[in-house]
Amino acid sequence: MSKSIVIGSTLAVLGLGGLAFGAYQIQATNSAPQYAEIINVERITDTVETPHEVCDNVAVTRQRPSKDPNRIAGTAVGAIVGGVLGNQVGGGSGKKIATAAGAVAGGFAGREVQGRMQQGDTYTTTEQRCRTVTDTQEQFKGYDVEYRIDGKVFDARLDEAPKGERVPLVDGKPQWQAAGEASKSSS
Structure with a gap:
């Protein structure tokens, strides 16, 4: 040749x-397109509320129980003292009226004095008071990613946010789907 x-x-x-x-x-x-265009990335969290009980020891002042709740002793002592003092006033039948009036007024005064003394008879103790408190915590769920391939819009929930504005496609799917991530069409 x-x-x-x-x-x-x-x-x-x-x-x-x-x-x-x-x-x-x-x-x-x-x-076929080589990249998916990232449209939007949103971090998703849930608010988790956990109630629990918190207890504190509190000093409480209480009134002692009365041994004489009707205040008979104060009334009797007041009536005797009032009657003795009333007997010192006046003479004749006026003396009897003054003694009776002194006994009534003394009885009333003795009753009031005993009531005030009983109110002041207090003691202090410690009591436990509890209340429910709710702790609030944000729990990370993932990233909702919206992306476009060849004019169609899709979304996916990912554990990590994609880097950049484009994601390479592998067999027509974004590269993160190669590991089995699910996505759905929302066009």
Whole structure:
């Protein structure tokens, strides 16, 4: 064979191969998107409330129980003292009236004095008082990611936020889905 035929044939084969390779590259590039565009990323948390009981020891002042709740002793002593003092006033039948009036007034005064003394008879003790308190805590749930592939909008819940504005596609799905993350269409 002649040298020019060999060179021409070789160049023709190489040219056709190059042309075929270029056409393949154009077709592969235009056939499917290479990236998913991130539209929105939102951190998701839940508020968890945990009630529990808190108890404190509190000093409480109480009134002692009365041994004479009707205050008979104070009334009797007051009536005797009032009667003795009333007897010192006046003479004759006026003395009897003054004694009776002194006894009544003394009885009333004795009753009131005993009541005040009983109110002042107190003691202090410690009591436990409890109340319910609610602790509030934010619990991380993940990231809701909204993304677009070829004009369609999808969303996914991820453990980590994607980095950047685009995510590479693997077999037509965002790269995080290669590990089995679920997504749903919301277009």
